[in-house]
Amino acid sequence: MVQFRLLGEVQVVDRGRVMDINRHQQRCVLTALLVDANKLVTVDTLADRVWGNRLPQRPRESLYSYLSQLRAALSDADDVNIAQRSGGYQLSVDPESVDLHRFHELVAAARAADDGRAEGLLAEALALWTGDAFAGLDTEWVAGLRETLHGQRHAARLDLTDVRLRAGADSELVAELTELAAAHPLDERLAGQLMLALYRNGRQQDALRHYERIRRSLADELGVDPSPELRQRFQDILDGGTAPSRPVQTSLVPQQLPGAPAMFVGRGREIDRLDALLRDGDGSVVISAIGGTGGVGKTWLALRWAHLNADRFPDGRLYVNLRGFDPTAEPTPPNAALRSLLEGLGVDPAGIPADQDARTALYRSLVAGKKLLILVDNAADAAQVVPLLPGGSTCTVLITSRDRLAGLVTTHGAHPLSLDVFSDADARALLAARLGAGRVDAEPEAVAELLACCAGLPLALSIVAGRALAHPDFPLAVLAAELRDATARLGALDDSDPAASVRAVLACSVAALTTEQARVFSLLGLAPGPDISLPAAASLVGTSIGRAAATLTALEGVSLLQQRSPGRYRMHDLVRLYACEQVGAGQEAALRRVIDFYLHTAATADRLINPHRQAIALDPPVAGCEPARPNDALAWFDAEYPGLLAAQELAVQHGWHAQVWQLTWAASTYRIRRGHLRDDLDTALVALAAAQRLDDPAALAQSHRLLGHAYGRAGEHAKGIAHLRQTLALAEAAADLPVQAYTHHTLAQAWERQGDHAEALEHAIRGGALFQELGLAAWHARALNQRGWLLAQLGQHEGALAACEQALALVRAHDDRDTEASILDSLGFIAHGCGRYAEAVTYYEQSLAIADELGHTFYRASTLEKIGGTHAALGDDRRARTAWEAALDLYRRQNRLDDAVRLRTRLADDR
Template sequence: MERRQQAVHRTIVIVDVEAFTDQRRTTPHQLVVREALYDALSQGFEVAGAPWSECHHEDRGDGVFVLAPAHIPKAPFIEVLPNALAAGLTQHNIAHPAEQRIRLRMALHAGEIVYDDHGATAESVNFTFRLLEAAPLRTALARSEGVLAVIVSKWFFDEVVRHSGEIDPATFRPARVLVKGTSAVGWIWLPDHRYPADLTYLASSRGRTEPELRQLPAAPRSFTGRAEELAVLTSVLEAAAEQSTTIVISAIFGTGGVGKTWLALHWAYQHLDLFPDGQLFVDLRGFAPEGQPLSPSAVVQGFLDTFGVDPARVPAELEAQAALYRSILADKRMLIVLDNARDTKQVIPLLPASPGCAVVITSRDRLAGLVAAHGARTIPVDVFSAAEAREMLVTRLGAARLNAEPEAVGELLSCCGGFPLALSIVAGRAEAHRDFPLAVLAAELRDETTRLGALDEGDPAASLPAVLSWSYAALSDDQAKIFELLGMAPGVDIDLTAAAVLTNLPAGRVSAELQALERASLIHQHVPGRWRMHDLIKLYADGQAERRHDQAAQDDALHRFVDFYVHTAHAADLLLDPDSQSIDLPAPHEGCSPRVMRNPQDALSWFNAEHLNLISVQQAALERRWFSSVWHLAWGMHAYHWWQGHIHSDVAVWETALTAVERLGEPLPLTLAHQMLIQAYSRQGDHGKALEHGRQALAGVDDVSVVYRAPVHHAAAHMWARQGELAKALDHAIQAMTFYREANRPIREAWALTMVASFAIKLGQNARGESACEEALALFREHAYPVGEAAVLNTLGELAFANGDYAEALAQFEDTLTLRRELGTTYASADTLDNIARTHVALGDKDKARESWLDALRLYQSQLRNDESSRVQKQLDLLDGS
């Protein structure tokens, strides 16, 4: 059973050898060092009146942890022990080579100690180790000509050192201790190479329990999250403390209402003890309702007044004012918080030169000039993560209230999008109406057209629209125009080419303005070359667009934008599927220049980046009744959806397209939409809906030309095959082949032949299947069409498998997989992996079968192909059970 003793207040001494593990110290050297260290310690403790045998000590390899007996006074451990240690180590070093010489760090503290079966334990012990690891102590020893550097805790300094009649407290220097979350002040002493006596340091802290200058506003209430940003701020402080440099933390930057000031204040209050001379704070009003930022001269004069400088002594020129300000700060350790800065020019005169000062600046601007000229560290502040946002509401409203209405809370979190000010406003309203269900608040935010109004409490400090308006007011005319149009644009993000089309401005000019908007924290370049705007900022920008631009101007911009996506998607689709059905597109809107792509890889990359935007643009076109654009966009995405297995997206965009073409009332688009929905629903496994669209497509097939009849039968063949009706599937495949041949579409004919081959093989008509494969392969190779060639190779694998030639089947399937992976056709690759697995089972190699089925399962699951996923999982279960 664990035993505990009553806590006893004891002196704690920890020492550590500098560079003990240096590679030049071999094991024999280290043994000599350790023996000499213990000799010096035991002799030093004896001289200090603390017999080594009565002390508790633990070996730490390169150091020693010691607890002195409780009855021994604490003063000798600073008045006697350090000098004795330094003398002993100096004698040792004179007599030994460099590899065996000792330079030592020592930490002194005192506190309550408890013992259990595992040894001594106490927070005071952990704290003493933090003192020993402080960067300023390492630096002090490295710069000293002596052999010992001592750091004592603030408690030890105030209670022991200050009252010593043997040593001079003025020869100690305060140091910041920032180690593993510990933030404190220690006092460093060099017993054999002392600092000059300086009463300035003592005067800054003697008899003071609180700073004299305390200008920080109240600490933020209910602060949550921001652990990473707080850690970065502290790490900058640690690095600067080690280098004895002025600390400038400029880029606590982010959009208005994101919580920059709260972050700065919360961090400041965590570290007040490091700045005993106080804190200065000023709201620079860089972005404020007054619209006029504070001038640097006004701020400096305010600071000088705070320091009690006679106004008659304040120079007229800013440069001279700043020099006087820096002179006053020269020997002080202060924190200066410059909140809401407009730009670099505003803050540079406010930077001190004292290595004891830290400067924290918040701004909506990145302050790039401050980073370049003064080495400032940038700390971007974004919206809360989902967990942080919920934590904020829990802190304000309590977990019970949130747990009682999970759906309403989910909607509130979604509508606020992690925006701290929005969450704070919602929490404030919920606190003011504790008897109101949270669902009431959620309902107010649900409608996008009224959401910003619901986040406006009539007070600028509690109004998201007001806070955003201050950033908006600071924009130039061109920046404001682009900001407004970006708010109108459908989609989740935008690249430079699309932005240039939307704004009808040269790309170079748009690029410069996008960078300016990003510096103002209104947009964010989340990946290279692509900019994103938070949903609430987007709503605000859209509202400004409606206010500033008439309907014709808005429609003109959006028409260019929609046409950009229509024509670019069509061009990309042709690169992925050069022989797809052709449709006629109207000329693009004036000012619209579609993106130019060189090869299928370019097309695939563009689709990957723009897929969600394309879906949003299609919805926007439907809302504006631009019905032709709606189905043209669905058409442009079809090959990409087929290649990548985006089955559910394909269904969604073609259902939207069907809504549009039904209103158009034109036979061809209607037939094409039903044809595409046959394929989409068949691949999704919804065979009932596939049949419904199949009937409607076949009913209208005589109303279109032969070139469009073939694809309807092509789709019908796939539909029946997926339902196991192979005879019907073969019949439609033959009709499709006949129509393609009549229309002189050789690649489409080859596709139909591939279907004929596959269905014939599954019906046991192997000779017919092999003949169709040969014809299809010849056509694909003649026209250099590798996508089709891969399909035929897969079918030849099926033929070899049906004939029992599993080795040949495996070779064909593996060639197919290689080609499909090179092409990026992940949908088809999943089916080939399934075939490879089946063939490995036939060959008796269960391990390889499992590997291939696992790869196929991952692809099927990512493509939401539930039927295929279930089938493969059953195969894996059978393998594991066999």
């Protein structure tokens, strides 16, 4: 077989002989095609890759000449072909013969394998490199791709180092890692590996010195602190540990499977096959890949089998939809899918790492040794699935995809199960189950025609049955006649393209809808998020909730819509594609309506859970069903949070900048309450980018404040303070006293987190004076509490007590429960500092009760730690330890690593 080498000098090797392909542009053309082997590369792309901005006078003629020469040079290779396609060229070749693709395949396989196999796979992958990628080529495209590949090579080398460190090869790695660290002085992952290797070789001081070197380098060159992971590695080595801690799993047993199909027929042979695979497993993880055309019932089979065998998986059932062939959304990235799986396993969202490799490692650690079923639905390809595979041998993975997933079959031993259309008997059984045997038996000729038109496709059969159920008095011959008359469309049912087949049946079904039902159906395809509530749907389609409910019920009745849970509606992927194709000129107006619905409802819900927060100006409210009580508001946010994020993404895509930053503002209290700190930072960054495109200084100031607050909660205090200073400067320039007051309040929090209590106190006093001047009594109470807390931190307990008692009287007069909890916490701290421990416990417990009432899990952790300290001062070690352990668990799950390290050290010292 001809071998193509790109990871070094570009060469073609045939039976040990290097072929004569020496001209620079000729090798560039070959490289441009090999990088996208077996894919169409357009002429314009080829020209850009070969010449960039230095195009020859006739680039197409030059390309044709080089391609002709390459064809001639490769003419003896049976498995290699360069073919001209519409608009470009395609080089057909076995990917195994191209070292670049072989490298990627080996690395992907290693990251899904156990350490024993991973070491060999990674070593093999790295051995493919013989020098710099594409050595001798120097175009702009080549240079950019070379840099990317060198980064991937470096990452693979570090992966191999991790494997070898886990295997105990510490002494052999010290020299190699020292040399690598010198070449990559700012690489924190590499620094952590070197520190661990040094420590395990008895060189603790050298490991700590290396941490100090990279800490200074990061500060001097990038102006940042080491990552939380590297700081944890430093702390572990300092404490005598060997590995960083990670967020821990709760006792939750996941039950994520959607409901089983209510009327399932056939597929007995396939179910038996899946049973046999699980029964005959050889100790390795059982992976079954169910493949077939769209609408053939892959998910139905997977769910049916999963529910039939639920008792064989005592540790739970996980489910994730990868949307590989979703008609209206991009495929779910593996990193997002991992987040969903980790949340299903009980990991607090705030404790989920951002990095995909870290998420994969945490996921595999949590499922190791468990009897779990993992159902991965609608995968695009093997690469999308590999990061989701467990590393151990006890789980069962069931995958559905239109793709054959050959990579999983070859590399991971997956068992393919190809699903065909229904036989006539099974198709007839499905109609009989839906319509009743009597109705089917009464019209054998009409049923035979319906079965022939649907060609055994389960989705098509279900839609036809839904139409028949919607018209129980119509003879089935009427439906058969309608299908027969639509010959131009029904011919597609015999086509191999499943989307065309389903589209024809959907067209017949939608044609029977009223004008209003058809309009609503098309607009529902635009819905943001995985599903939509009735009030959101009413806003999307621009009608009342009552009329929307009636229409959605009609659509559900003909199988164009599913109500998977009460009041929440979802479309099948293919149905949603067809709906989107039907949208007319009202698309933009519909999207604006639904985004405004999410914005205004979120703003209302935010006022309920944070009633004294500064309001922002919004357009007149839109129609909808708004939450009435704080608990309702939290429940609304919990249910609609994915839709809110999707709505903001749509606003970004359409350039609706005001809605972008306002959506961030409206959901920020909820994210803080629930500990979604990573989302809080990400959306604040998006909000600032949007506000910078608006001619609105107030929006810019608020967005800087949101981002400053988010950076502070994420532990990036310097960045947070910088943005808050920009907010203050904008507010002062605009003479905006309220924003100045709120910003001083937030700056006080930021400086306190930095440990500068004197600077924090100055901002607290300035903010309090402005709140009092503005007549904002509730915020004046907050500022007084902040002042009292900071005075207590500085040891001035008498002044602290006076400020907090004044704050408590004010806040109870204005019913601000959130601030009341904070004041009670401050009073507990002051009482503790004065030696009144029993009184301190009482204050803390009152504060904790309010925090629990408000669903404020972030606040709960800090108060629990203080309760533990007070119990310890009272000599009650058992209660102290119980409170500290509960606080530590929350810190870990909320990814508050500095707090966790401090409290873990205290627990260790207390033994």
